[in-house]
Structure formats: C-alpha cells, structure tokens
Amino acid sequence: MPTELKASKYRCPKCGSGDFAITTTRWTCGSCGQAYACSAGIPKLFLDETLGAQDRKLRDTLYDGLFGRLYQVTMPAIVMPVRPLSMSWPYWSAFAVVWVVLLGLVAAVVRAATSPHGLVLGMISLAVLVLIALFLAKQRYLLHLLWVAVPAWLSLARRPFSPAESFPQVHERVLAPLRAAGRRLQVLDVSTGSCNSLYRHGWMSLDADYTAIDLSETMLKQGSDMMSDAGVPVDLVLGDAMALPFQDGQFDVVTSYGAVNGLTDPPKAIAEMARVAKPGGVLLFLDEQMYSDPTPVERAYFMRVLSAHNVIHRCPVEAFPPELTDVRVSQVYQFYYICTARKAGG
Numbered sequence: 534m535p536t537e538l539k540a541s542k543y544r545c546p547k548c549g550s551g552d553f554a555i556t557t558t559r560w561t562c563g564s565c566g567q568a569y570a571c572s573a574g575i576p577k578l579f580l581d582e583t584l585g586a587q588d589r590k591l592r593d594t595l596y597d598g599l600f601g602r603l604y605q606v607t608m609p610a611i612v613m614p615v616r617p618l619s620m621s622w623p624y625w626s627a628f629a630v631v632w633v634v635l636l637g638l639v640a641a642v643v644r645a646a647t648s649p650h651g652l653v654l655g656m657i658s659l660a661v662l663v664l665i666a667l668f669l670a671k672q673r674y675l676l677h678l679l680w681v682a683v684p685a686w687l688s689l690a691r692r693p694f695s696p697a698e699s700f701p702q703v704h705e706r707v708l709a710p711l712r713a714a715g716r717r718l719q720v721l722d723v724s725t726g727s728c729n730s731l732y733r734h735g736w737m738s739l740d741a742d743y744t745a746i747d748l749s750e751t752m753l754k755q756g757s758d759m760m761s762d763a764g765v766p767v768d769l770v771l772g773d774a775m776a777l778p779f780q781d782g783q784f785d786v787v788t789s790y791g792a793v794n795g796l797t798d799p800p801k802a803i804a805e806m807a808r809v810a811k812p813g814g815v816l817l818f819l820d821e822q823m824y825s826d827p828t829p830v831e832r833a834y835f836m837r838v839l840s841a842h843n844v845i846h847r848c849p850v851e852a853f854p855p856e857l858t859d860v861r862v863s864q865v866y867q868f869y870y871i872c873t874a875r876k877a878g879g
C-alpha cells in the first residue's frame with residue numbers, strides 16, 4: 534500500500550519537492566511525477582543523466598568494480614606506506630608475494646629464451662605476464678604502487694610527522710560541544726561508502742539519528758551490512774554528492790571522508806553540504822593533501838597512487854560558499870587534511 538511522505542528531510546532531485554508516494558520498490562514525486570527505484574529500503578534518489586563524467590567513471594570503473602567489491606582489502610593496500618607496520622604487515626606480505634610471482638614469471642621467460650629447456654613454462658609465463666601488463670595498463674595506480682611503495686615507506690619512516698592538530702584532536706574539538714548539545718542531533722555522512730568512517734571516528738558517541746549517502750550500490754551495500762551488524766539504525770540513500778536529495782537546513786553535522794577531491798565538482802559538493810546543514814551546523818570533511826615538505830618519492834606516491842583519481846589535490850578553501858565560517862584546515866597526516874567549518878546563523 535503506498536504511503537505519503539510529506540515535509541520530510543528528502544527532496545526530489547528533479548523538482549525539489551518534498552512530497553513522495555512511497556512503496557517498498559518505488560518513490561514517486563508527488564509534484565513532478567518522477568519515479569525513483571527503491572531496493573532493500575534504499576531509495577535511488579538521483580538522475581543518471583545529470584551525473585558528472587568523473588563520478589560516473591569512478592562509480593563504473595572503480596567503486597562498482599573489483600576495487601569496490603574488495604574495498605576492505607584494496608584500500609588498506611593502497612595506504613600501506615602511510616600506515617604503521619603493526620597494521621599493514623599483512624598487506625606488505627601480500628605485496629612481497631606479488632613481487633616474487635612477477636620475478637618468477639620473468640625468470641621463466643628468460644630461461645626459455647636462453648636455453649632449450651622450459652619452453653612450455655616460458656610460453657605460459659609470457660602469456661600471464663602479458664595479461665598482468667594489460668590489467669596494470671588500465672589500473673595505473675597499482676602499477677605505480679608496485680615501484681613506489683617501498684621507497685615511499687622508507688622515506689616517510691625516516692622523517693616522522695607531528696601535526697599541529699591531530700586527527701583525534703580535530704574530531705574531539707568538533708564532537709565535545711555536540712555531545713553537550715542536550716538534544717537529538719541529525720548527522721549526515723556524504724559519500725559514506727562502507728560506513729567505516731562514520732562508524733569509527735566518534736560519531737556514534739552522539740545522541741543522533743544517522744543518514745548516509747553514496748553513489749555506488751556496491752559500496753553502500755557494504756555500509757548497510759556493516760551498520761546492521763553493528764546494530765546502528767541509519768537511513769541509507771543512493772545519491773549524488775553534488776545534488777544532495779535533502780531539503781535545506783536539515784542536519785546538525787555533515788561529514789565526508791575520502792571523497793570530496795575526487796568528485797566532478799568539489800566546490801559544488803561543499804556548497805551542497807553547506808546547504809543541507811542547519812544554520813550553526815558543522816561540516817567536517819577529510820581528503821588528500823600533501824604536507825609542505827614532501828620528498829620526490831613521497832610526491833610520486835601521492836600524485837600517482839593516493840591522489841591519482843582526484844580532480845584536485847588539496848582542500849579547495851578559496852571556493853567555499855560565503856555562509857561557511859570558522860573554516861579551519863588541519864594537515865592531520867602527511868597526505869591528509871581535515872577541514873572543519875560552521876554554517877553561519879543558528
């Protein structure tokens with residue numbers, strides 16, 4: 534039986550209306566009639582034809598592909614040079630195995646070419662090497678990770694970095710007043726992916742309702758599984774960060790981790806985050822940005838691996854909308870910033 538959802542936090546991406554007729558499989562805008570599919574309780578509130586080229590490309594080739602399906606493994610592997618060995622040793626072990634296999638294949642080819650023995654093994658090895666080369670030609674960041682991971686790790690290990698304000702300190706600065714707010718808060722996580730960051734970085738300590746949005750079904754499915762395993766109720770939405778399907782001024786807190794720099798139009802996404810924040814609401818987002826003193830090999834790792842899919846490589850403060858005040862950008866790690874800001878008013 535269809536139900537009416539009026540004056541909700543949601544809005545139709547096509548006409549902006551907040552009236553929806555809702556069934557388990559479909560949300561239909563009461564104003565313009567646009568229908569949006571809904572599956573497993575997750576509405577798909579975006580119009581495919583309005584997606585930016587970069588967002589469509591990353592969704593189709595990365596997040597809905599192998600990288601997204603294996604996200605719990607692929608992401609830690611990419612960041613292993615910046616993580617402590619105690620956390621990243623399984624990935625370094627796998628990395629060593631990859632190198633041993635590659636060198637073994639090359640050795641088999643060389644042996645077949647230079648002696649009368651091992652011709653069949655040499656041919657098979659050559660075929661496997663060609664397939665690997667074709668794969669790496671498409672996944673260039675993995676090709677670069679192969680050569681730059683160890684030099685980057687050695688370089689970073691030689692020069693410890695101490696931030697003026699650390700990752701936990703930035704979070705505590707934002708979270709402490711929110712915990713003391715004395716009312717139930719509304720929290721939105723944009724580009725939530727597997728909901729990992731939303732779950733892990735202190736937001737669960739708030740008295741809050743959670744909403745999380747992402748463009749990739751593959752990623753959001755992992756978020757849905759994780760939050761239901763953790764027993765945390767969350768409203769999940771498939772949608773575009775640059776056209777958030779929410780009414781103005783709905784959220785006390787808007788967060789985003791590891792996404793802003795890679796979107797088609799980062800300033801537009803930040804303007805959208807500001808639009809859906811309540812007056813006086815807080816924005817906190819993290820993404821890649823190089824610290825002031827990188828070595829050439831660290832720069833290569835940053836540009837060719839960590840930030841390879843991004844359209845910008847630092848926090849775009851100069852393009853913030855004027856309603857954002859108290860803007861602070863903290864370089865929390867060698868390659869990551871956190872930006873915090875407050876929406877004027879409230």
Ligand SMILES: C[S@@+](CC[C@H](N)C(=O)[O-])C[C@H]1O[C@@H](n2cnc3c(N)ncnc32)[C@H](O)[C@@H]1O
Nearest residue numbers: 588724725726730748749752773774790791792
């Ligand atoms: C590197 S992942 C980060 C995921 C998560 N926030 C975390 O910290 O693990 C980037 C996420 O941005 C999402 N994304 C990319 N383009 C988007 C868009 N236009 N709108 C919403 N999400 C988008 C991807 O699907 C992916 O889940």
